[in-house]
Amino acid sequence: MEQAKDLALSQKERKHIAVLFFLALFCLFGLLWLSTFYKQNRVQVQKKEREKKILLQEIKPDLKEKQPTPIQFVEDDSILAQTQDDQYLHTKGFFYLFHKIYASTEKEVSVHDPKFQWMNLVNIEDRPKFRGKPMRIRGTLVDLKKKKFQGDLAQERGLDDVSYWQGAIYDGEHIYLFAIADFPQEYPQKDTVELVGMFYKIWVYETRVGMKKHEPFFIGKKLRFLEEKEPKGTESLNYLFIFFLGILLILVLYNTISDKPKIRVKL
Structure with a gap:
């Protein structure tokens, strides 16, 4: 019991x-x-993946894409010294930095100073000394468009009618605008990217709703697509x-x- x-x-x-x-x-x-x-x-x-695939079909490089035939690149610091933070994007400094990208190897353009960050660009007086200096940017790719070089300044450097890609990266706090010379034929289905780009200027532009924005603009060779670890x-x-x-x-x-x-x- x-x-x-x-x-x-x-x-x-x-x-x-x-x-x-x-x-x-x-x-x-x-x-x-x-x-x-x-x-x-x-x-x-x-x-979103279907929309992305459609977009990528539109912006990916064409197999018959015109290749750049730039003239020999010559360093000229005075061009960047004359660059101003304004609404004009396609200036001599823009094509000068792209010409430098085409004349450099991927290893050369990947060298950067890890101490060079967003805060270095806050002080207006210090910006001129950072023009042309590479910065590493990592974040979410939020915009990307395919464009072509046009105009006399492009012709002077052998870049007329050559494609490039322009977009934006958001790192959780700031927007970084950029333009790159190369883009993969097969686009990895990833949104997290890294770019080592040379600082060009603070570009002043107007959004679709009429707001005036001031964002840093960088010019680089290509994006590096990173694995997304977060679910x-x-x-x-x-x-x-x-x-x-x-x-x-x-x-x-x-x-x-x-x-x-x-x-x-x-x-």
């Missing part, structure tokens, strides 16, 4: 089992609820939900086992 009494579930243990049962139901309904948002998110992601969309919510629920289940189960009386068998 005493052994049977010890084996019987106590009221506290029955409560623990009930808690486990309701937690399991909560987990099931929670996952079903999150799955709706997950499916919606996946549909949105797939839609996208509501997948992170699923992981978080399962993680905390698992901890709760383990704690309740441990408490149930530890509180259960040991069986005593009398001989």
Whole structure:
């Protein structure tokens, strides 16, 4: 009788089992609820991927693309010294830096000073000494367009009708505008990029809604596409939900086992 009494579930243990049962139901309904948002998110992601593929077909390099035939590059610091922070983008400094990019190897243009950052450009008086200096930029690619060099300044450097790519990178705090000379034929489906670009100017431009913006503009050779390590969309919510629920289940189960009386068998 005493052994049977010890084996019987106590009221506290029955409560623990009930808690486990309701937690399991909560987990099931929670996952079903999150799955709706997950499916919606996946549909949105797939839609964006299709839109991205269409965009990339439009901006990728043409196999018959005209190749640059630039004249020999000659260093001329006076060109950058005359560059001003204004609304004019395609100035002598713009084509001078692109000419320098075409005349440099990928290894040469990747060299940069890690101390050169956004804050160095805040002081207006210090900006001239940073023109042409490479900065490493890392963030989300938020805009990208294919363009062509046009005009007398492009012809002077053998770049007339040659394609280049212009876009924007957002690092979570600031927008960096850029133009690059090369772009991969097959675009990696990644939005996180890194660019080592030479500082050109603070470009003053007007947005579509009429707002005047002042953003730094850089000129580089190519983008480097980085792997995205963070889970996208509501997948992170699923992981978080399962993680905390698992901890709760383990704690309740441990408490149930530890509180259960040991069986005593009398001989």
